Amino acid sequence: MAGYRNGDLGDHLVQALLADGQVRALAAVTTRTVEEARWRHDLYPTAAAALGRTLTVTAFLGAMLKAPQKVFVEIVCDGPIKSLHTQADAEGRVRGYVGNPHVDLPANAKGKLDVAGAVGNGKLYVIRDPGLREPYRGFVPLVSGEIGEDFAHYFLRSEQTPSVVAVGVLVQPDHRVRAAGGLLLQVMPGASDAVISILERRARELPPISSAVDQGKDAEGLLSMVAGELDVRVLRRLPVQFKCSCSKERFERALIALGEEELRDMLETDGSAELVCHFCSEVYRFDAKELSALLKAAAHRQQ
Numbered sequence: 479m480a481g482y483r484n485g486d487l488g489d490h491l492v493q494a495l496l497a498d499g500q501v502r503a504l505a506a507v508t509t510r511t512v513e514e515a516r517w518r519h520d521l522y523p524t525a526a527a528a529l530g531r532t533l534t535v536t537a538f539l540g541a542m543l544k545a546p547q548k549v550f551v552e553i554v555c556d557g558p559i560k561s562l563h564t565q566a567d568a569e570g571r572v573r574g575y576v577g578n579p580h581v582d583l584p585a586n587a588k589g590k591l592d593v594a595g596a597v598g599n600g601k602l603y604v605i606r607d608p609g610l611r612e613p614y615r616g617f618v619p620l621v622s623g624e625i626g627e628d629f630a631h632y633f634l635r636s637e638q639t640p641s642v643v644a645v646g647v648l649v650q651p652d653h654r655v656r657a658a659g660g661l662l663l664q665v666m667p668g669a670s671d672a673v674i675s676i677l678e679r680r681a682r683e684l685p686p687i688s689s690a691v692d693q694g695k696d697a698e699g700l701l702s703m704v705a706g707e708l709d710v711r712v713l714r715r716l717p718v719q720f721k722c723s724c725s726k727e728r729f730e731r732a733l734i735a736l737g738e739e740e741l742r743d744m745l746e747t748d749g750s751a752e753l754v755c756h757f758c759s760e761v762y763r764f765d766a767k768e769l770s771a772l773l774k775a776a777a778h779r780q781q
């Protein structure tokens with residue numbers, strides 16, 4: 479919460495309870511995060527919407543963990559985007575990429591970005607890494623490829639939690655991300671039928687999330703939009719950002735792990751190496767001098 483005020487332009491996420499704890503609610507504004515993913519990976523509009531929606535839900539999944547736990551989401555699909563890969567931690571840091579960033583399909587029948595067309599059929603995997611030997615892993619087949627519905631299906635089938643997932647990304651004609659955000663509502667065991675029916679009605683009447691964000695709603699604003707007459711208790715507000723954990727040192731270790739022979743070959747054939755981080759498209763260059771030093775380290779290791 480430190481350093482974060484209402485009205486700040488920064489991305490943020492809010493965790494709350496509705497109706498005296500009968501409903502768990504998360505809401506987020508993720509415009510800058512999705513825009514950063516867009517420029518880092520040169521995402522075309524439909525790909526930006528698909529990854530942006532997935533990053534937003536992944537941020538929710540991360541916020542429900544305890545540090546230093548992490549969550550990984552993978553969507554493997556037969557649409558032109560091929561696959562989506564996202565990660566989040568418990569502190570609002572997310573990163574992700576897609577198999578094919580250059581997906582720009584005509585708008586669907588509703589005039590919206592055709593995320594379902596980009597994704598197609600496939601499977602959604604959620605892997606929670608609690609830092610133990612056996613991470614929790616669940617998966618469901620995709621039901622629509624629209625991402626929100628697919629996660630709602632995942633929560634119901636894999637975690638037995640009836641959920642409403644609404645995520646949206648608005649892309650400008652110049653391909654920049656104009657607004658992005660989302661809502662996740664989960665009905666807790668023991669919730670009353672009255673609360674469930676209020677929630678179902680309000681969820682049906684929800685305006686598009688990305689338009690609400692575009693009109694200036696923050697996460698609390700999105701929550702009150704869906705909560706209506708239900709009481710809202712905010713538990714936590716945290717910043718959300720696109721943040722990758724890669725570094726030159728990590729790539730050095732990976733190169734050393736390739737071994738002496740492989741490194742010598744690299745040095746003799748190309749004289750340098752250029753490695754790209756999948757998650758953030760950051761490029762790490764190693765010149766001949768650096769490669770020689772790594773080669774020495776690898777040789778030393780193999781002795």
Ligand SMILES: [Zn+2]
Nearest residue numbers: 722724755758
């Ligand atoms: Zn990276």
